[in-house]
Amino acid sequence: MNKEFEDSDSDNFEDEEDEVEDGEVTICLFCDSQFPSIEPAIQHLDVSHGIQLGKLKAKFSMDQYSYIKLINYIRREKPSPEEISTAKSIIWNEEKYLKPLDYESWLSYDFDDLAADEIVNETTETKQISVDEYKKLQDTVKTLTNKIQEYEESLQHAAESVSKMRSAYHRLVDKETVEKERNCVSSVPVEADESYFSSYAHFGIHREMLADRERTITYRDSLLRNKDFIKGKTILDVGCGTAILSIFASQAGAKEVIAVDNSDIIYTAMDIVKKNNYSNISFVKGRVEDTALPVEKYDVIISEWMGYFLLFEGMLDSIIYARDKHLKEGGLLMPNRCTMSIVGYGDETLHKTHIAFWDVMLGLDMSIMKKQVLHEPLIEVVDREHVLTEPNVIADLDLSTVTVNYSNFSYNFNLKCLKPGRLTSLVGYFDAFFGGLPHTEKLSTSPLAEPTHWKQVVFFLEEPVNVKADEIVSGSLVCRRSKQSMRSLDIKITIFGKDHNYYLD
Known part of the structure; x- marks a missing residue:
């Protein structure tokens, strides 16, 4: 065999990526133009697309949260610049637009610092209103005030989520840690990795795995044929899915099994275990890299982590982390x-x-x-x-x-x-x-x-x-x-x- 493991510095696919410069690369909201920071991108919006954020701010009395909704609305719905500049009302005002699709450099901009351009009212004539109309306005204001109080908590939560996402992103590109972090999936923010875990929330993929006789029987036999070894041991099941491996470990006599998964399939796994009366299996939802476990060290770590050509999906990163963090000295990995x-x-x-x-x-x-x-x-x-x-x-x-x-x-x-x-x-x-x-x-x-x-x-x-x-x-x-x-x-x-x-x- 002539095999040589190499550092990624020897990569001959393409040159190493340029170092991250100061500022964040910003992509235009309406075209593919890129800018070294957000300020020239704002100027580009005005010159090339007729979008003046200052005028929008004054026109609709926009604050930071309204600005966040605007950016996410544009990214999700892809309106034309004209639809935004000629809008008569805040068409991006739904709560769902507080949640970004991905990390977005536009969201790091402090919109409160942007000067609001003066808007000349089209009409200045006053209108007399009746007492009944005035009372209706008072009721409307009261209702809106209550709604605003309810929204403030949601907005604060959204702002905290954006802040966490921003911090995770900056950790990725920090010059002192990028070489260390970029080589494993734990460096990917959970939000950016959501599609991977979502794919395992669908029942079809678990049916395919469970129906794979060679896969399922091999794992079962490796546990049940080694009952004397497994008996009384603590087991960590990483990426437990439907918890079938946890159940096999319990059947083999494990003292305690902790099953970890970041996919929503874990809720179904809980029901399966409860339905079948396995009392020594506990569940933790989250990535093993980011989650505190009820038991720090385990005798055995078991996982069905393998992807196409073994390494696709990179789940071996999580097994390595679990091994270094949670496996007892002399403990066993299955497979090893x-x-x-x-x-x-x-x-x-x-x-x-x-x-x-x-x-x-x-x-x-x-x-x-x-x-x-x-x-x-x-x-x-x-x-x-x-x-x-x-x-x-x-x-x-x-x-x-x-x-x-x-x-x-x-x-x-x-x-x-x-x-x-x-x-x-x-x-x-x-x-x-x-x-x-x-x-x-x-x-x-x-x-x-x-x-x-x-x-x-x-x-x-x-x-x-x-x-x-x-x-x-x-x-x-x-x-x-x-x-x-x-x-x-x-x-x-x-x-x-x-x-x-x-x-x-």
Whole structure:
């Protein structure tokens, strides 16, 4: 095996990102223009889009909260500049616009400091009103005053949320900590990571995992076949989902099980455990990195954290954190070792369906689509009969010692062909091992094993290549954590003298 783990400084995908400069890059509210700070962006709104924030402030007596609603309204509803500048009333006044879609540099601006431009009233004539009308106005003012008092608490909470988001964002880009923090998912603000946890709130994905017999039975057997080992121990279940692993641990005789998950599926898990009368399972909602646990140290940490090609989703970061923070000395991780492998594959029908399809369609040259599709690996259960080579293990992770730099590695592969054929792709998969136990178990996602919900990852070549039996197909694979997303991977495969870049996101 020729495997070399490297620091991310050796990344040869692209140059290192520029250092963060003073001020926050601000993107225009109505076009793609970018500015080094918010002041020139405000000027741009006036000159290019006819939006004068000072006049809006005076026209509608806007305060900081009204300004926050305005920014979030524009980002959500995408109105034209004319709709804003000609508005006769505050069309962005609903409470839902207090919640931002994402961190927004516009929200860090102190709107109270902005001078309100004078607005000349279109009419100055006075109007006499009756006593009844005056009383109605008094009642209206009283009602509005009560509503304002109710809103103030909501507005204060929203302001605190924006402040927390802003602080989390600045931690990410702080020059003294960016090198340390950018390499793990815990550096991503919870608000920015919400879509990841939301995806696990849907029942369909849990049905798919539970229905995966190889996955579920392997975890069950690793616990129930080791009852003498598990009996009386404290167990931490990270990313518990429906709590099926926690239940297996309880059945195996665990003294206490703490189940942690930041997805709303945890509420269903609580009902499942209560319905089935498991009294020694407790739940904590939150990211394990950000949450205080009722027990500080555990004998065993169990988790089904593996993603496509093992590392996709970056949940191993959370396991490493839990290991360093909450595992007792001499404690056990389940699984405690994982390997990643590749194998040469030759299915021309699959290649034609997904890649060659784009060469010519209805007489049109669609090859530009082909080049884009090549960057996206296919997640599919492949047919073992089309496996052309022996596998190579490209990474071997001891979970008791692995660091958060695990996703940055390179490997020079030499794949021996088992038979002649046309090599159309490389196929990636992983194996997980439950060692350190009296009865060991292995979970494999190999194309030669029983199918799992992880399937395999197909890295297509642009053009198939003929190979002979006993031929050695050599090349290299470089894996990097994506700079665009902490949970994604950038993979570069060099084979037959060509570079192929893939993005698993």
